Amino acid sequence: MSEEKKTILKIExxxxxxxxxxxxxxxSLSLNKGENKVIIGPSGTGKSTLLNNVNRLVPPDRGRIYxxxxxxxxxxxNKMRQEIGFVFQDFGLFNHLTALGNVKVGLTKxxxxxxxxxxxxxxxxxxRVGLEESAEQYPAELSGGQKQRVGIARALAMQPKLILFDExxxxxxxxxIGEVLNVMKNLAxxxxxxxxxxxxxxxxxxxxxxxxxxxxxxxxEQGPPKQLxxxxxxxxxxxxxxxxxxxxxxxxx
Amino acid sequence: xxxxxxxxxxxxxxxxxxxxxxxxxxxxxxxxxxxxVRRFISVYxxxxxxxxxxxxxxxxxxxxxxxxxxxxxxxxxxxGIGIRSSAYQSxxxxxxxxxxxxxxxxxxxxxxxxxxxxxxxxxxxxxxxIAIPPMANESAIVLKDTSLAYALGVIELLRxxxxxxxxxxxxxxxxxxxxxxYLVMTLTINITLNKFEKRLKxxxxxxxxxxx
Ligand SMILES: Nc1ncnc2c1ncn2[C@@H]1O[C@H](COP(=O)(O)OP(=O)(O)OP(=O)(O)O)[C@@H](O)[C@H]1O
Ligand SMILES: [Mg+2]
Numbered sequence: 001m002s003e004e005k006k007t008i009l010k011i012e013x014x015x016x017x018x019x020x021x022x023x024x025x026x027x028s029l030s031l032n033k034g035e036n037k038v039i040i041g042p043s044g045t046g047k048s049t050l051l052n053n054v055n056r057l058v059p060p061d062r063g064r065i066y067x068x069x070x071x072x073x074x075x076x077x078n079k080m081r082q083e084i085g086f087v088f089q090d091f092g093l094f095n096h097l098t099a100l101g102n103v104k105v106g107l108t109k110x111x112x113x114x115x116x117x118x119x120x121x122x123x124x125x126x127x128r129v130g131l132e133e134s135a136e137q138y139p140a141e142l143s144g145g146q147k148q149r150v151g152i153a154r155a156l157a158m159q160p161k162l163i164l165f166d167e168x169x170x171x172x173x174x175x176x177i178g179e180v181l182n183v184m185k186n187l188a189x190x191x192x193x194x195x196x197x198x199x200x201x202x203x204x205x206x207x208x209x210x211x212x213x214x215x216x217x218x219x220x221e222q223g224p225p226k227q228l229x230x231x232x233x234x235x236x237x238x239x240x241x242x243x244x245x246x247x248x249x250x251x252x253x
Numbered sequence: 254x255x256x257x258x259x260x261x262x263x264x265x266x267x268x269x270x271x272x273x274x275x276x277x278x279x280x281x282x283x284x285x286x287x288x289x290v291r292r293f294i295s296v297y298x299x300x301x302x303x304x305x306x307x308x309x310x311x312x313x314x315x316x317x318x319x320x321x322x323x324x325x326x327x328x329x330x331x332x333g334i335g336i337r338s339s340a341y342q343s344x345x346x347x348x349x350x351x352x353x354x355x356x357x358x359x360x361x362x363x364x365x366x367x368x369x370x371x372x373x374x375x376x377x378x379x380x381x382x383i384a385i386p387p388m389a390n391e392s393a394i395v396l397k398d399t400s401l402a403y404a405l406g407v408i409e410l411l412r413x414x415x416x417x418x419x420x421x422x423x424x425x426x427x428x429x430x431x432x433x434x435y436l437v438m439t440l441t442i443n444i445t446l447n448k449f450e451k452r453l454k455x456x457x458x459x460x461x462x463x464x465x
Contacts, residue, residue: 139457140456
């Protein structure tokens with residue numbers, strides 16, 4: 001198997017219910033190294049639940065998930081989480097730490113990295129998202145776009161095998177979305193493996209290798225953006241993409 | 254009177270410390286613990302807060318020895334006042350912890366921290382800052398409550414004042430002086446914690462809103 005074809009994430013027959021609300025009804029997908037897949041779907045379809053199942057912030061009921069060939073279980077979860085970056089819609093920044101502190105804390109407290117090494121690496125990651133100037137600022141002093149870029153730098157610093165993004169730009173004012181998408185686009189170019197829930201069709205069209213359309217707990221259709229936009233298998237996919245494009249624009253990139 | 258004031262300060266300090274030492278794990282368990290533990294803790298809080306402090310003190314100092322558990326008066330006072338304060342301090346910390354958004358806890362876990370690490374590194378440093386103003390209040394209450402140690406024979410400020418009165422027969426000026434010392438001590442606590450609060454201040458954490 002060549003390096004590019006290595007499977008990083010494999011999800012098999014995932015099920016999750018909250019009480020009698022069955023949210024995921026058997027979802028399977030896989031992500032090769034360096035691939036970028038975008039998940040779209042109506043609200044309440046289980047997109048966030050799917051991502052949260054992967055790193056067990058919400059443990060799944062049934063099904064298996066493998067990271068780089070190793071099954072993710074409640075036993076090895078703390079180790080696995082270090083290798084899976086997570087970027088949240090509402091950033092989840094630690095308010096008592098500076099931007100630099102946010103990026104550094106996982107390195108010093110989880111990876112037990114030497115202080116100076118952690119400092120250097122954290123600074124490097126802030127530079128990567130264009131925020132070295134803001135290193136000493138607290139979250140409350142940053143704009144939404146800057147906050148999310150710190151969130152991305154924090155995930156990157158852990159050197160993850162995979163980063164999950166849950167609607168990373170949905171909480172942002174329109175004029176701030178671009179700076180975050182640009183950072184994500186660069187990551188994709190650099191070969192980061194990414195699973196992204198987003199409604200940014202421009203990003204999906206131009207950056208992703210595949211779009212996954214989910215509805216009512218199932219994957220309805222998945223395929224390369226061109227195919228889904230131009231020649232979808234189901235009428236439902238066509239309708240939904242049409243609606244999204246109307247709502248969020250073409251994303252002329 | 255200085256000796257009595259020092260005992261009052263020591264009583265206050267150790268009671269608050271004991272209260273704090275109990276309150277943080279209590280608050281932690283009350284939020285993150287299993288249901289049985291959570292239920293047990295709310296019963297504990299309810300009971301401790303429903304019994305007059307003097308009754309708690311008598312129970313420990315006069316009651317416990319019958320079960321073979323003996324405490325010197327000072328330790329009994331610290332234990333009683335500390336336990337009582339723990340029930341209030343745990344409420345303060347519970348509120349402070351809960352005011353920190355759940356997404357920070359999720360973010361900490363997603364970095365691979367255990368829930369204990371997340372609590373220690375992320376939640377606690379923020380909740381301590383949020384808890385400072387109500388803790389100043391609680392400290393003043395504990396300070397005043399230490400006067401009940403009088404009833405166990407601890408020679409703290411109030412009893413010391415009583416001794417002076419029994420030789421000078423001048424209750425009015427002496428009790429006024431006692432009251433004045435309590436006032437000064439309370440103000441000192443408030444001013445100190447206020448300074449502390451300012452020094453620990455971080456933009457965006459609970460504190461600014463209060464000023465407005
Ligand atoms: N912790 C929870 N407890 C109970 N129900 C939940 C919980 N989390 C999610 N749900 C329910 O599961 C369903 C799927 O939620 P989920 O957040 O995964 O959807 P989503 O596709 O991410 O939607 P959105 O686009 O609005 O973010 C919803 O009906 C939601 O109410
Ligand atoms: Mg969601």
